[in-house]
Amino acid sequence: MASFPAVLQSEWTKIRSVRSTIWTLALTFVITLGIGALLSLLTRNNFSEFAGDGDSPFDATGTAFSGILLGELAIIVFGVLAVGNEYSSGMIRVSLAAVPQRATLLLGKAAVLGALALAVSLVTSFITFFVGQALLGDHSTTIGSPNVLRAVFGAALYLTMLCLFAAGVTAMLHNQTLALGVLVPFFFLLSPILSAVPKVKTLAHYFPDYAGSRMMLVYEQHGQPYGPWAGFFICLAWTVAAIGGGILVLKKRDA
Amino acid sequence: MIELHQLTKRYGDTLAVDGLSFQVPQGVVTGFLGPNGAGKSTTMRMILDLDRPTSGKVTIDGKRYGQLSEPLKYIGALLEAKAVHPGRTAYDHLLWLAQSNRIPRRRVDEVLALVGLSSVAKKRSRGFSLGMGQRLGIASALLGDPEILMFDEPVNGLDPEGILWIRNLMKGLAAEGRTVFVSSHLMSEMALTADHLVVIGKGRLLANLSMPDFIKQNSRSAVRVRTPHVEQLLTALHGAGLTAEAGPEGSYEVQDGDLAHIGELAAAHGVTLHELSPQQASLEEAFMQMTADSVEYHAGDGQGRDAAGAPGVWGSTWQAPDAAAPAAGKEN
DSSP states (O other): OOOHHHHHHHHHHHHHTSHHHHHHHHHHHHHHHHHHHHHHHHHHHTHHHHTTTSSSOOOHHHHHGGGHHHHHHHHHHHHHHHHHHHHHHSHHHHHHHHOOOHHHHHHHHHHHHHHHHHHHHHHHHHHHHHHHHHHHGGGOOOTTSTTHHHHHHHHHHHHHHHHHHHHHHHHHHTOHHHHHHHHHHIIIIIHHHHTTSTTHHHHHTTSHHHHHHGGGOSSOOTTOSSOHHHHHHHHHHHHHHHHHHHHHHHHHSOO | OEEEEEEEEEETTEEEEEEEEEEEOTTSEEEEEOOTTSSHHHHHHHHTTSSOOSEEEEEETTBOGGGOSSGGGTEEEEOOTTOSOTTSBHHHHHHHHHHHTTOOTHHHHHHHHHTTOGGGTTSBGGGOOHHHHHHHHHHHHHTTOOSEEEEESTTTTOOHHHHHHHHHHHHHHHHTTOEEEEEESOHHHHHHHOSEEEEEETTEEEEEEEHHHHHHHHOOEEEEEEOSOHHHHHHHHHHTTOOEEEOGGGOEEEETOOHHHHHHHHHHTTOOOSEEEEEEOOHHHHHHHHHGGGOSSOOSOHHHHHHHOOOOSTTTTOOOGGGTHHHHHOOO
């Protein structure tokens, strides 16, 4: 059997030696931070208009994380490319000839991908949080306030799990163009739209992005179907299912 | 040693590989020949466990490929030239491959030097020519210093210099005692490098024999005669114990005939000859003849194929070269 540490080392070399890794991860950081900072600044300057009707308390953490909905697209693209470029280049056959234990290969790739995505997401979420709070001025919160630290870690876990989910879906579809064509419209359009449509939204509330984003909420929202930890486990279940599905397809298919 | 036992691969209604059984002999270059679409690449992918056989099995040193730990140390393969991420450098491509099988890093520099890519090692492979891509593929096959090497159509698209390089490389590898299994659709190429031949057509085994045997069986010659007095000539030949087969354009061909003898025979019987010429079949023509029935796509000349007849047992239905084979066997 192939040695798992050797597979990890090899997958790390693969991931660090292509430019798309740097670009997609840098974009994740820049978009999340940039939009978060911009909205924090706008909110401070126009607080009475932005802060809503006062029905629920103002969420300073959530304001700082306003950019995550776009930033997640970049890390999804990272997950798609990391798996998909093996298929687009035909390199998958070289990889499988080197590591014929297909589950080991994909798990090794997912482990490296997940570790890198988590590291970048943690840096992104903490910096975004602190920059956002600095710009919010009087309306800011602190990392020590109730639920805030959980929300900041939650943001990082959310991004990491979406990245791995995307990687798993790409392995199932074994085609990076198709995976991008399915995942980007799903997360950017379909899921947000469906979660606003009556009746359908009950279903949409169990989609990975909606579920995962519950972890970032500091205050309980009106009509929220479940709490942050339930959201975490629902998102985790999607991620595990996608990677598991990817392994099944990879094992079953001719390469 | 690579052993195939009744290896079969079916895609839907198509049998790509049909009950293939043979062994690849150790320490020599074995040519794996067949027209395009004969199932060579599919067979090679099944050897590497990339495609799963519908039935039958293939083993390497008695084990399935998937059971090998660190397989690059047993068998190195070049399947496609550019199965490389275009944005990754040649060095990094070989590095991840080496790391996956715990091959020391210095081996990467060694194989890069061996294939002559040291100067572009840090360049992204996007800009590589086909020949450079082929060299990189060969470097990855050699990385684990394996006993068995497998190359799928390695000379495809290469310039004469590249072809010569690969030819010498394969001979050199076999001279070191390694097993080289190389596919091709060109008999002429194999005649220069291979010690052993495995020929397939439409997924079925057509021949499995040594190169000297192949040459011996297929270098027969014939004498072609053309005459307005067919009856008389055939009678004369028959009288001398020779048989003539109908050739192209009303000619007749005498297997293993002697030019002088047939000329004298005709003169003695007062038969006018319009042609008396020696016919030699090249190995390429013999190969085309053999696989004529199993070629997937034919060039326009529909007549040629029917005239070729069934290939049957190797060598037994040998005919004059230009009767049919050239039209039937050309690659598309």
